[in-house]
Amino acid sequence: MLSEQRHKMILDILKEKRSVTVTELTNLLNISESTARRDIVMLDKAGRLVKVFGGAVLPDHTYQMAEPTVMQKSEVNREEKKRIAKYAASLIQPEDFIYLDAGTTTGYMLDFMEETKATFVTNAVAHAQKLAAKGAHVVLIGGTLKNSTEAVVGTMAVLTLKDYHFTKGFFGTNGVSRTAGFTTPDANEALVKRTAVEQCMKAYVLCDNSKFNVVSAVTFSSLASGTILTDKKQEEFEEIATIVYA
Amino acid sequence: MLSEQRHKMILDILKEKRSVTVTELTNLLNISESTARRDIVMLDKAGRLVKVFGGAVLPDHTYQMAEPTVMQKSEVNREEKKRIAKYAASLIQPEDFIYLDAGTTTGYMLDFMEETKATFVTNAVAHAQKLAAKGAHVVLIGGTLKNSTEAVVGTMAVLTLKDYHFTKGFFGTNGVSRTAGFTTPDANEALVKRTAVEQCMKAYVLCDNSKFNVVSAVTFSSLASGTILTDKKQEEFEEIATIVYA
DNA sequence: TTAGTATGATTGATTTTGAATGATTTTGAC
DNA sequence: GTCAAAATCATTCAAAATCAATCATACTAA
Secondary structure (H helix, E strand, O other), X not given: OOHHHHHHHHHHHHHHHOEEEHHHHHHHHOOOHHHHHHHHXXXXXXXXXXXXXXXXXXXXXXXXXXXXXXXXXXXXXHHHHHHHHHHHHHOOOOOOEEEEOOOHHHHHHHHHOOOOOOEEEEOEXXXXXXXXXXXXXXXXXXXXXXXXXXXXXXXXXXXXHOOOOEEEEEEEOOEEEOOOEEEEOOHHHHHHHHHHHHOEEEEEEEOOHHHEOOOOOEEEEOHHHOEEEEOOOXXXXXXXXXXXXX | OOHHHHHHHHHHHHHHHOEEEHHXXXXXXXXXXXXXXXXXXXXXXXXXXXXXXXXXXXXXXOOHHHHHHHHHHOOOOHHHHHHHHHHHHHOOOOOOEEEEOOOHHHHHHHHHOOOOOOEEEEXXXXXXXXXXXXXXXXXXXXXXXXXXXXXXXXXXXXXXXXXXXXXXXXXXXXXEEOOOXXXXXXXXXXXXXXXXXXXXXXXXXXXXXXXXXXXXXXXXXXXHHOEEEEOOOOHHHHOOOEEEEO
């Protein structure tokens, strides 16, 4: 069997079970312990999994690193997200200076974007590439690209952002809560989001209905700092937040 | 059987199974091991598949987004570029602070890179993603994302670079000339390259033999500022440039 | 014919694999 | 907590698989 095949199988098993032991691999793939170990070491070096005593586990990405994961995630409330994204995209004017946050929902905006005369700034690598392909003037924030091929984070990113003053910014979020505000799982990510929100004259947070009353690890902004764009009426939030329905 | 037919069949099999061994091919196509190997080598050189130990697999689709522009260019002198890249990659030490220029040749370096303990800075989006996936500490220079390529350029990129001091830098070039030095077609890219070269204690320029005595639009560095890495002896350049043969 | 090319077999070199070894880490009893 | 047994590990080595290079043969086209 080709080592590539084995590697793929190991990653598939991991995707299924989230962790695997060396012994399990020797049985499942019918290979020697040595080979199983060697494969684990290789995949670990390549960053595809994390080697631990006894076997291997999936790296815990805060942001999805491979397409399939992003794909799966974007399945949830896909239509709603698209509707919200479409509305958000319609808010962009030719003279705008736009910040575009990383994430699946903001990603959908690109499909509905007709206005490419505006200038875009983003920390999302994929979004920047798509925008550039559309012929837009796009600036990619510099900084650390962490184990995620998605978004740029870190001190450099934050410092750079402080020099910019956006007319509008579009953000994704993992949770919207009356007490915790807008939250996201990753601290570094949160820092970038927070800074970017502060630099926006008007910050829009795109939330499909699954995000309400959800609290993730780190708050990146209070409800007051942004306008919520969503699809379904959220009565309990209307008194303490500005909500626009797509 | 015509070799073209075999090639098509091999690619069809690959499309079906994603990977195939040499032995499988000898049985399925009823050809000798030698022929199977030769076909694999040819298709690999043409970039239609990736030769691995024991057989062949389909090219990596993970970074397909940015590939297409790169793919076509990479046909010329593929093997030479790879050899040069392999040698260049071997120069990287754990404690190094590396600048990695955009381009196909520098891109090949990533495949040979075992040392991911070093810190990398790059203006190439695709390279940054690959490095991050390998688990390396990688900083992506911020700036404007050009429509045509996958490289970041512009004032912001240049200014950011001036704060960095690299132990080693690896650069691609479109031309090497005794009078014009290292040249590249795009002025913006030239500016970034020039700045990056200046910030390197040691700058390596990777040139396959097709680049010699070629002059492109804009000079980004004099021959004296960099060490040339190439594959074939270049007598006429040896007196005025430092050349290392891979 | 004769040069040019494709094929298949053979060879020694290289790479991968699996088993064995002793070292290291974890576990569980105390 | 300590200690010893069990499990897991990294390293080494030889066997097996695979490879690149070479050569002889067969076929093709001028």
